[in-house]
Amino acid sequence: MTETLLSVRDLKVSYKVGRGTLDAVDGASFDVPRGSIVGLVGESGCGKTTVARALTRVIADNATISGGQLLFEGRDLAAISEREMNAMRWRDIAFIPQSAMNSLDPVYTVEYQLNEVLRKRGGLGRAQARKRCEELFEMVGIETNRLGDFPHQFSGGMRQRVAIALALALNPKLVIADEPVTALDVIVQRQILDQLRELQQQLGISVILVTHDISVVAYICDRTVVMYAGRVAEQGTMEATLTQPSHPYTMGLRNAFPDLQGAASGMLTPINGAPPNLALPPPGCRFAPRCPFAIDKCTTVSPETLEVAAGHGAACHRADEASKLRKLATRTETWMTTEMAEA
Amino acid sequence: MSHLKAAASRTLQLAFVLWAVVTMLFLMFRLMPGNPLAAYIDPTFTEEQQQALMAQFGLNEPLWKQYLIYLGNLLQGELGQSFRYREPVAERIMTLLPNTLILTFSSLIIAYAFGIIAGAWLAWRRGALVEKTAIPLVLTTRAMPEFWLGMVLLAIFSFWLGWFPAGGTRPAGANYDSLFALYTSSDFLTYLALPALTLAIYSQGLPLLLMRSNMLDVMKEDFVTMARIKGLSNWTVVVRHAARNALLPVMTSFAIAVGYQLQGNVVVETVFSWPGLGRELVNAVSNSDYPLAQGAFLMIAVVVILMNLIADLLYALLDPRVSHA
Numbered sequence: 001m002t003e004t005l006l007s008v009r010d011l012k013v014s015y016k017v018g019r020g021t022l023d024a025v026d027g028a029s030f031d032v033p034r035g036s037i038v039g040l041v042g043e044s045g046c047g048k049t050t051v052a053r054a055l056t057r058v059i060a061d062n063a064t065i066s067g068g069q070l071l072f073e074g075r076d077l078a079a080i081s082e083r084e085m086n087a088m089r090w091r092d093i094a095f096i097p098q099s100a101m102n103s104l105d106p107v108y109t110v111e112y113q114l115n116e117v118l119r120k121r122g123g124l125g126r127a128q129a130r131k132r133c134e135e136l137f138e139m140v141g142i143e144t145n146r147l148g149d150f151p152h153q154f155s156g157g158m159r160q161r162v163a164i165a166l167a168l169a170l171n172p173k174l175v176i177a178d179e180p181v182t183a184l185d186v187i188v189q190r191q192i193l194d195q196l197r198e199l200q201q202q203l204g205i206s207v208i209l210v211t212h213d214i215s216v217v218a219y220i221c222d223r224t225v226v227m228y229a230g231r232v233a234e235q236g237t238m239e240a241t242l243t244q245p246s247h248p249y250t251m252g253l254r255n256a257f258p259d260l261q262g263a264a265s266g267m268l269t270p271i272n273g274a275p276p277n278l279a280l281p282p283p284g285c286r287f288a289p290r291c292p293f294a295i296d297k298c299t300t301v302s303p304e305t306l307e308v309a310a311g312h313g314a315a316c317h318r319a320d321e322a323s324k325l326r327k328l329a330t331r332t333e334t335w336m337t338t339e340m341a342e343a
Numbered sequence: 344m345s346h347l348k349a350a351a352s353r354t355l356q357l358a359f360v361l362w363a364v365v366t367m368l369f370l371m372f373r374l375m376p377g378n379p380l381a382a383y384i385d386p387t388f389t390e391e392q393q394q395a396l397m398a399q400f401g402l403n404e405p406l407w408k409q410y411l412i413y414l415g416n417l418l419q420g421e422l423g424q425s426f427r428y429r430e431p432v433a434e435r436i437m438t439l440l441p442n443t444l445i446l447t448f449s450s451l452i453i454a455y456a457f458g459i460i461a462g463a464w465l466a467w468r469r470g471a472l473v474e475k476t477a478i479p480l481v482l483t484t485r486a487m488p489e490f491w492l493g494m495v496l497l498a499i500f501s502f503w504l505g506w507f508p509a510g511g512t513r514p515a516g517a518n519y520d521s522l523f524a525l526y527t528s529s530d531f532l533t534y535l536a537l538p539a540l541t542l543a544i545y546s547q548g549l550p551l552l553l554m555r556s557n558m559l560d561v562m563k564e565d566f567v568t569m570a571r572i573k574g575l576s577n578w579t580v581v582v583r584h585a586a587r588n589a590l591l592p593v594m595t596s597f598a599i600a601v602g603y604q605l606q607g608n609v610v611v612e613t614v615f616s617w618p619g620l621g622r623e624l625v626n627a628v629s630n631s632d633y634p635l636a637q638g639a640f641l642m643i644a645v646v647v648i649l650m651n652l653i654a655d656l657l658y659a660l661l662d663p664r665v666s667h668a
Contacts, residue, residue: 058571089574102565105584106664107591116583117573150663 005073005206006032006055006174012067013050015060022279024050026230027068029305032174032223037200037207039221039238041214041253045275047230052176052210054078056095057085072174090121094167098179100159104151110162111147114169122170136165140195157188164196168203175200178210193220214257218242226250229275229286232305236312246306246314246322248291251329269332285317292334293318293325353655357648364644369413372633373406422641423634427627432638436620440642442512443619445526446612447604449535450542455597458547462554462593463586469559478552485548489607493541493614500537507537510616538615542607546600550593557589564588591662598654602647 013025025047032038040048053059055070057077070077072092077085097103104113111133118129134144140161151159160180167175180196181189197220200207209221217224217238224241226234226249234247245251252271273290276282282289288298297317306319318325328334388396397403401412416423422432465474484492501509512534513525525531561567562585570580609621616622620639627636659665 056572058568086574089572091574095569095572097565097569099565103569105566105570105588107587107662109663116575116579120576120579121574152664 002033004031005034007071010068011054013054014064014066016062020279024230024278028232030225030232030235032206032208034206035204036222037209037220038223038225039217040208040210040225041217042227043212043275046227048210048227049178052178052208055176056089056093090117091170092172093174094172096163096167096175096177096180099183100163106151109148109150114166117169136169140165156184160192174206176208214253230278231286234314240309240312246308246319247316248293248325249287251326269335357652360648368637368640369410372637422638425632425635427630427632432634435635436638436642439618439620439623442617443608443621446538446617446619447601447608450539451546451600451604453543454546455550458550459554459593462551463558466555466558467581481548481551484544489541489545490610490614492544493611496537496541508534512618538611538617541611553596554589554593557592558585561585561589594657594661595654598650601650605643605646
């Protein structure tokens with residue numbers, strides 16, 4: 001077992017909404033082993049981006065980390081002072097945003113923005129920073145004569161490469177990539193993912209890759225953390241979670257996505273319904289209202305994470321029947337019945 | 344190459360606008376009721392003398408011919424004779440224009456410098472008590488008529504406290520070797536203070552509110568969030584990234600505000616007896632001094648058009664997306 005770089009324990013992030021609060025993340029726990037790519041996957045509003053941002057502690061004004069621990073090399077990021085946290089930002093934990101277009105400042109050249117990080121945060125001198133800029137551009141495969149260009153002069157894929165260069169500038173230990181390829185077309189997606197993987201292995205960094213696209217996880221990740229409605233539904237190695245999903249939600253997700261490799265395996269089957277309103281989450285399992293396998297217990301008792309294999313857990317009351325459910329889940333009719341039941 | 348082309352087409356556009364303004368000015372004064380020479384001609388003049396005068400000014404010619412003469416004269420910088428002062432309009436305007444420009448730019452620069460800094464600061468302190476009290480205060484200054492504000496400032500600082508003179512540009516009887524000596528004298532500054540302050544208070548609301556609302560928008564942008572995630576200092580995040588981007592539309596509004604300010608000057612120059620173009624324009628119109636009024640209008644139009652050009656150029660300078668497009 002490799003050493004754990006980051007251990008998220010029972011993380012809770014709450015948003016103040018009107019007079020009440022909403023727990024966008026409600027007790028999420030997962031580990032990031034050093035040198036691995038962990039895919040944080042789930043649909044919109046499941047809390048994956050909130051988890052990612054909580055790790056930088058730059059969260060929305062109305063949000064607070066209301067519980068849990070973020071143990072980074074044993075140090076709890078949720079408990080240290082803002083000053084200590086700021087010292088770690090970008091030097092230890094860097095971020096690749098979804099839309100590099102909007103996350104690069106339009107009025108400065110790319111070199112200025114790299115320099116800003118290298119000199120103000122990395123303490124490099126002018127000449128060193130220049131050298132590092134060129135190094136970083138070579139690393140991500142952009143000609144160094146484009147350093148003086150403004151963000152709008154780059155194509156979408158190139159901007160994403162610039163964002164990667166920016167994230168790697170200070171040799172961070174952990175890079176959080178929030179939907180890094182979502183805004184790109186499939187061919188460029190692959191190029192960027194290949195590059196990310198290559199650099200990650202070359203530099204030995206750890207990556208948390210936030211995505212809604214399970215095929216991206218299959219393509220690049222070592223481990224998978226599936227989130228649903230603010231909680232972790234299932235986690236394990238990528239192979240285990242995708243070939244032997246043990247939570248009905250993961251089974252459903254697999255049916256609902258085409259392969260990035262392009263092997264069309266017939267019709268896609270959607271999961272009917274929508275995620276619950278987090279201001280009024282259902283009692284018991286949060287997936288129960290959409291789950292074709294829900295039993296009475298599911299609607300009353302919140303499931304604990306059950307270890308189905310070493311390092312592979314699912315928060316499902318019926319996780320021990322997973323192999324039986326998996327067979328049922330491949331049938332389209334199984335997922336039709338929930339629609340009937342709900343209607 | 345494309346830069347040159349863009350600049351050329353821009354200049355051509357401006358030339359067209361200028362021509363349109365000139366034509367409108369010409370027609371406007373021809374359409375006004377009353378004989379333009381009424382103020383000039385003495386009632387004791389005989390009919391022949393009057394006709395001779397009309398001929399001298401070219402007023403007996405058909406309209407199209409008058410128009411061509413007018414355009415021809417303009418091209419040579421000839422704005423005609425003032426009826427009232429019996430001196431060339433161009434000369435008169437050139438002595439007044441610096442006063443107006445100094446008043447306009449000093450007040451606007453103060454207003455914008457204050458407005459930009461205060462607006463950015465208020466956006467940063469969004470929701471705090473300062474913001475809640477400052478915004479209604481700014482709106483109040485926006486709502487105050489400038490002549491009233493001018494009178495209040497006069498009453499307090501000039502008549503009551505006696506800190507500043509009540510009007511004009513120089514002490515009575517004071518003479519300066521040159522205009523430059525006048526404008527750089529400390530006396531001039533004390534005369535400039537109150538009218539400039541009046542206009543500055545009146546004008547700061549626009550840049551302040553504009554800057555604040557732009558800032559609030561920009562602060563939500565991803566690149567500002569990213570700057571925080573990078574661990575950059577508050578100063579860098581707020582000033583270098585948020586304020587720098589929020590500044591763009593404010594700078595454009597500066598150039599346009601110069602045009603508005605020239606209108607506003609009419610009132611303030613009158614209140615403070617400031618010998619500027621605005622006050623002269625009012626006098627010229629009420630005295631039917633057509634050539635002078637026409638010349639003053641034209642001058643104001645030229646300044647507005649030039650400021651628009653400067654706004655365009657400035658925007659290209661400040662926003663790389665425009666200059667590289």
